[in-house]
Amino acid sequence: MPELPEVEVIVRELRQTVMNEEITDIKVLWKKSLVRHHDHQPVFAEIKDIRRYGKFIILQVGHVFLLVHLRMSGKLIVHQGGPFSRKHLRVYITFRSGKSLLFYDPRKFGRMYLTADAQQFLSPLGMDALDPGFSGREFARLLAGKNSRIKSFLLDQHHLAGLGNIYTDECLYRAGVHPQTRISNLSEREVALLFRAIKKTLQGAIEHMGTTLADYRTAEGKKGRHQRFLKVYDREQKPCFRCKNPVEKKWINGRGTHFCPVCQPLKGKS
DNA sequence: CTAATCACCTGAAGGC
DNA sequence: TGCCTTCAGGTGATTA
Secondary structure (H helix, E strand, O other): OOOHHHHHHHHHHHHHHOOOOEEEEEEEOOHHHEEEHHHOOOOOOEEEEEEEEOOEEEEEEOOEEEEEEOOOOOEEEEEOOOOOOOOOEEEEEEEOOOOEEEEEOOOOOOEEEEEOOOHHHHOOOOEEOOOOOOOHHHHHHHHOOOOOEHHHHHHOOOOEEOOOHHHHHHHHHHHOOOOOOEHHHOOHHHHHHHHHHHHHHHHHHHHOOOOOOOOOOOOOOOOOOHHHHOOOOOOOOOEOOOOOOEOEEEEEOOEEEEEOOOOOOOOOOO
16 A cells, blocks of 8 residues: 555654654554564553654654554554544554554554564665655666666665555656666666656655555545546556556556556667 | 566455 | 455565
8 A cells, every 4th residue: 555655644644643652552453463573572662753764664662663564555543542443453552641553454464563673674675765865876876787677676675665556657657668668778868757756756745645546544544635646557548648648557567557658668678 | 686476365346 | 136356555485
């Protein structure tokens, strides 16, 4: 479900609602949803820091970290008190103030990790796509010497952290690059266009509070608005906004991939 | 190094 | 109504 923009919106709301809250209890309703790294026991302390890296939400609780990855269907919802739905509820954290933090996850792919060493989870990841240090020059450096297809490269969090299926398709459309293009066939100009597309697309999606196609909700339970601004994703057979030809959807990298065959021609030998 | 497939899970939607 | 298939915003392991 959530990619970098959705996670960023959730993190911003968490900062407004649960910063400095003291955890008094953690209840696990589906055991696999909370991984106690090195058998770390839950710590009942204050949330001292809330940040994001790629698609990870990082809560610092006392001296340990609670990392959250929502995967496909996870939701992290702040509840102000009183009764709440238990449907698909996997973990919930209660605070001294009476508020609680609810982790819902129908498909059970999402994970919360309790660990003293956040780096163990974060260091395998590439640079965060919205890190100011992720520059056009850095992007070109990452691509140098690679020969995979650009879509699978962008989806691989070990290269660049944050993009998922929706925003990868959106970025490639914005840059006019076919998802199957070999990295070695990208021109300098295309690399520059793609770099700008990544920054702009992600920033725009954050401004719209993320993309709610089905079940994404912010930490306050609100829907995003960016679905109304998508250019190709979920627009199969609809006219391309640029050339009016129908948007195509094909199975690429084991993911549904949306693109305009006219505005994103496949160049070079593949 | 690259690519394809499977596994992890549940629910919604569409075909018949 | 109900059964069956397909698909979904993610990622790690395994296999060629």
